Amino acid sequence: xxxxxxxxxxxxxxxxxxxxxxxxxxxxxxxxxxxxxxxxxxxxxxxxxxxxxxxxxxxxxxxxxxxxxxxxxxxxxxxxxxxxxxxxxxxxxxxxxxxxxxxxxxxxxxxxxxxxxxxxxxxxxxxxxxxxxxxxxxxxxxxxxxxxxxxxxxxxxxxxxxxxxxxxxxxxxxxxxxxxxxxxxxxxxxxxxxxxxxxxxxxxxxxxxxxxxxxxxxxxxxxxxxxxxxxxxxxxxxxxxxxxxxxxxxxxxxxxxxxxxxxxxxxxxxxxxxxxxxxxxxxxxxxxxxxxxxxxxxxxxxxxxxxxxxxxxxxxxxxxxxxxxxxxxxxxxxxxxxxxxxxxxxxxxxxxxxxxxxxxxxxxxxxxxxxxxxxxxxxxxxxxxxxxxxxxxxxxxxxxxxxxxxxxxxxxx
Amino acid sequence: xxxxxxxxxxxxxxxxxxxxxxxxxxxxxxxxxxxxxxxxxxxxxxxxxxxxxxxxxxxxxxxxxxxxxxxxxxxxxxxxxxxxxxxxxxxxxxxxxxxxxxxxxxxxxxxxxxxxxxxxxxxxxxxxxxxxxxxxxxxxxxxxxxxxxxxxxxxxxxxxxxxxxxxxxxxxxxxxxxxxxxxxxxxxxxxxxxxxxxxxxxxxxxxxxxxxxxxxxxxxxxxxxxxxxxxxxxxxxxxxxxxxxxxxxxxxxxxxxxxxxxxxxxxxxxxxxxxxxxxxxxxxxxxxxxxxxxxxxxxxxxxxxxxxxxxxxxxxxxxxxxxxxxxxxxxxxxxxxxxxxxxxxxxxxxxxxxxxxxxxxxxxxxxxxxxxxxxxxxxxxxxxxxxxxxxxxxxxxxxxxxxxxxxxxxxxx
Numbered sequence: 001x002x003x004x005x006x007x008x009x010x011x012x013x014x015x016x017x018x019x020x021x022x023x024x025x026x027x028x029x030x031x032x033x034x035x036x037x038x039x040x041x042x043x044x045x046x047x048x049x050x051x052x053x054x055x056x057x058x059x060x061x062x063x064x065x066x067x068x069x070x071x072x073x074x075x076x077x078x079x080x081x082x083x084x085x086x087x088x089x090x091x092x093x094x095x096x097x098x099x100x101x102x103x104x105x106x107x108x109x110x111x112x113x114x115x116x117x118x119x120x121x122x123x124x125x126x127x128x129x130x131x132x133x134x135x136x137x138x139x140x141x142x143x144x145x146x147x148x149x150x151x152x153x154x155x156x157x158x159x160x161x162x163x164x165x166x167x168x169x170x171x172x173x174x175x176x177x178x179x180x181x182x183x184x185x186x187x188x189x190x191x192x193x194x195x196x197x198x199x200x201x202x203x204x205x206x207x208x209x210x211x212x213x214x215x216x217x218x219x220x221x222x223x224x225x226x227x228x229x230x231x232x233x234x235x236x237x238x239x240x241x242x243x244x245x246x247x248x249x250x251x252x253x254x255x256x257x258x259x260x261x262x263x264x265x266x267x268x269x270x271x272x273x274x275x276x277x278x279x280x281x282x283x284x285x286x287x288x289x290x291x292x293x294x295x296x297x298x299x300x301x302x303x304x305x306x307x308x309x310x311x312x313x314x315x316x317x318x319x320x321x322x323x324x325x326x327x328x329x330x331x332x333x334x335x336x337x338x339x340x341x342x343x344x345x346x347x348x349x350x351x352x353x354x355x356x357x358x359x360x361x362x363x364x365x366x367x368x369x370x371x372x373x374x375x376x377x378x379x380x381x382x383x384x385x386x387x388x389x390x391x392x393x394x395x396x397x398x399x400x401x402x403x404x405x406x407x408x409x410x411x412x413x
Numbered sequence: 414x415x416x417x418x419x420x421x422x423x424x425x426x427x428x429x430x431x432x433x434x435x436x437x438x439x440x441x442x443x444x445x446x447x448x449x450x451x452x453x454x455x456x457x458x459x460x461x462x463x464x465x466x467x468x469x470x471x472x473x474x475x476x477x478x479x480x481x482x483x484x485x486x487x488x489x490x491x492x493x494x495x496x497x498x499x500x501x502x503x504x505x506x507x508x509x510x511x512x513x514x515x516x517x518x519x520x521x522x523x524x525x526x527x528x529x530x531x532x533x534x535x536x537x538x539x540x541x542x543x544x545x546x547x548x549x550x551x552x553x554x555x556x557x558x559x560x561x562x563x564x565x566x567x568x569x570x571x572x573x574x575x576x577x578x579x580x581x582x583x584x585x586x587x588x589x590x591x592x593x594x595x596x597x598x599x600x601x602x603x604x605x606x607x608x609x610x611x612x613x614x615x616x617x618x619x620x621x622x623x624x625x626x627x628x629x630x631x632x633x634x635x636x637x638x639x640x641x642x643x644x645x646x647x648x649x650x651x652x653x654x655x656x657x658x659x660x661x662x663x664x665x666x667x668x669x670x671x672x673x674x675x676x677x678x679x680x681x682x683x684x685x686x687x688x689x690x691x692x693x694x695x696x697x698x699x700x701x702x703x704x705x706x707x708x709x710x711x712x713x714x715x716x717x718x719x720x721x722x723x724x725x726x727x728x729x730x731x732x733x734x735x736x737x738x739x740x741x742x743x744x745x746x747x748x749x750x751x752x753x754x755x756x757x758x759x760x761x762x763x764x765x766x767x768x769x770x771x772x773x774x775x776x777x778x779x780x781x782x783x784x785x786x787x788x789x790x791x792x793x794x795x796x797x798x799x800x801x802x803x804x805x806x807x808x809x810x811x812x813x814x815x816x817x818x819x820x821x822x823x824x825x826x
Contacts, residue, residue, distance in 0.1 A: 003423050004489040010416050076417040077501065077792050088490065088564075106519050108794045150789040151501075170583065174794060177785060372590060376563040379490050381521045381587060 029321035130223035131155030135210030138337030141229030163204030212314030230266025239272020267345030442734030543636035544568030548623030551750030554642030576617030625727030643679025652685025680758030
């Protein structure tokens with residue numbers, strides 16, 4: 001029997017990020033300046049973002065970006081992450097499908113977010129900045145950025161969606177342990193926060209709203225820039241390390257997935273996971289089915305429109321062409337704080353619009369049922385966010401079982 | 414440069430537990446029946462514990478016990494655990510010492526406790542039992558046993574020390590997700606619990622007290638047995654897998670530790686970690702320094718007495734000869750819920766009494782300082798319990814620095 005956990009060696013950690021845009025014939029639409037409705041220039045973006053990150057954001061052509069040595073060194077403290085064969089889940093479901101999952105939870109942030117946090121903190125440090133500001137929903141991104149900031153000696157200000165701030169006091173404590181400051185959003189510490197609080201005094205907040213506050217906090221303070229944990233091209237670029245490792249691990253065991261499933265809020269996890277596989281599909285080298293799993297309470301792909309919208313609630317950010325529920329959308333408080341963004345990565349939006357990927361929305365109760373089944377079989381207690389993908393994977397695995405095609409070799413990432 | 418994380422392969426997972434008692438010329442003192450003051454017989458213990466576990470408990474001579482196939486299969490879902498070189502911590506401290514740590518936190522229980530939980534649940538299932546009862550302090554053991562019980566389809570009743578139950582509601586939720594029932598202790602669901610509540614209505618509870626309740630719940634219900642997460646010989650036997658893996662990993666990279674440090678409450682982590690190394694020392698094959706790190710608020714080794722005492726507060730358990738603070742000792746509520754047991758493993762007590770190991774007690778504030786230093790350098794946020802060992806390791810590493818012996822090759826586990 002093949003191993004449960006497939007690990008690459010430290011030497012096999014990818015040396016370059018893969019930029020999916022380079023292989024897209026129709027590129028994702030550019031960010032627009034909300035005042036002029038012209039594409040945002042590098043000069044305009046540099047007031048908000050770190051310089052090298054702006055370059056990555058705007059580059060639709062360079063296929064590979066070298067991962068800086070310092071970032072690769074840090075990766076070695078928690079990467080490569082394992083690709084795990086879910087033998088016990090398969091047995092419990094009685095399915096002929098082969099189920100694999102790439103487990104990114106083995107670091108203190110509890111998620112894949114650290115992959116981009118450490119890269120972004122590195123570029124901020126390199127630019128000689130004092131600190132960075134950001135927002136966080138479920139708290140994983142904020143935790144990851146706190147860890148990365150502590151490592152590089154940067155100040156870190158986190159605006160945490162109020163609903164999550166109240167649901168997860170321990171998450172907040174972890175961030176402050178790493179030296180970050182954490183403010184529940186909307187707050188009275190920013191102009192945009194005060195404006196939103198006046199209009200919606202009882203709101204539990206949203207990512208879009210926390211983004212507005214974090215951007216304001218960055219641009220109104222010398223030596224600070226804003227960083228974002230999802231949605232942006234640069235983030236998907238960094239997260240390609242997930243897919244690159246998974247691809248290499250599959251090659252190592254002579255396997256190849258038929259269906260690749262990821263949960264999606266802003267798209268960082270899904271975009272990173274599928275990148276090299278989607279690249280093969282775009283280049284016509286190989287075909288895969290891709291499934292985006294999102295919450296029914298915030299269904300950007302399945303019920304949103306593909307059009308230009310603000311990335312934030314306070315209308316201070318650029319416009320992005322994306323599947324969106326409208327930047328005023330306030331999702332009901334649920335337990336998947338990381339999947340509550342009103343829009344979707346422009347890369348994934350374009351991919352989805354071209355019909356290269358499917359999307360499905362799931363109700364929370366069905367998602368939690370899947371999570372409990374997975375937890376009891378596999379040991380690992382999955383995050384509510386990841387459990388959306390688990391729901392989709394279990395459904396697909398049960399289809400394999402029902403079809404009776406014993407030999408169907410479905411593999412689900 | 415050598416790797417950060419040293420992984421064994423799944424094939425290298427040990428096939429046998431190592432019983433340190435086999436190499437002790439003076440054996441740990443036997444458990445005594447509190448009524449007769451005679452050594453507990455297998456027959457007497459079988460009313461409380463699973464049969465095969467009783468055999469392991471009483472066997473001072475068999476050196477190796479085969480790990481059942483089913484248990485080894487489960488181990489593969491989260492083991493081998495990595496041995497990690499703390500490069501970033503070393504750099505931050507500016508020490509010539511080489512610091513390694515065996516990281517057991519990469520599973521949902523968040524600790525080493527799963528190693529023994531899965532073995533104990535397996536033997537309970539094999540015996541045809543309906544369920545098992547236990548106590549938990551910090552919650553890791555209860556979580557581990559819930560996971561193991563869910564895997565083998567056993568009912569699981571957990572008595573959780575009230576102080577921890579109130580400090581850690583999420584911990585409780587994890588256990589119920591795995592299907593366990595969780596009762597704050599002392600509770601009014603047992604006779605002993607009611608008795609303790611009457612005497613100390615405002616108590617935050619203790620492990621000794623929760624043990625009394627869990628034992629009562631087991632012996633008063635058909636098809637149930639009691640299982641324990643630390644202290645007992647059987648638990649240290651199962652936990653030897655930690656030390657066996659570490660020993661193999663060091664051999665693989667041609668290293669050998671000079672000082673081996675572990676935190677200790679009941680002794681399961683420390684006893685498991687040091688077992689094969691202490692075996693070499695006992696057999697005269699190799700010398701190591703061992704340091705037990707305990708909290709100043711519950712200093713069994715450094716301020717306790719080596720004598721026979723009850724293992725629980727309610728006087729329902731056998732007497733064990735151990736370093737003890739007295740079974741009526743109620744430690745102040747602190748954050749290291751896993752290190753609040755009034756006594757200590759009889760094996761470790763005997764080892765310590767023979768002068769084979771050092772012990773140190775640490776104040777919580779110093780421990781937390783060490784934890785923050787470690788977290789910011791290494792990424793991983795350590796548990797309050799493990800942070801006692803980190804405090805000791807940092808102190809030793811700073812001694813290496815002060816002595817100026819650049820070539821001193823201290824290695825700390």
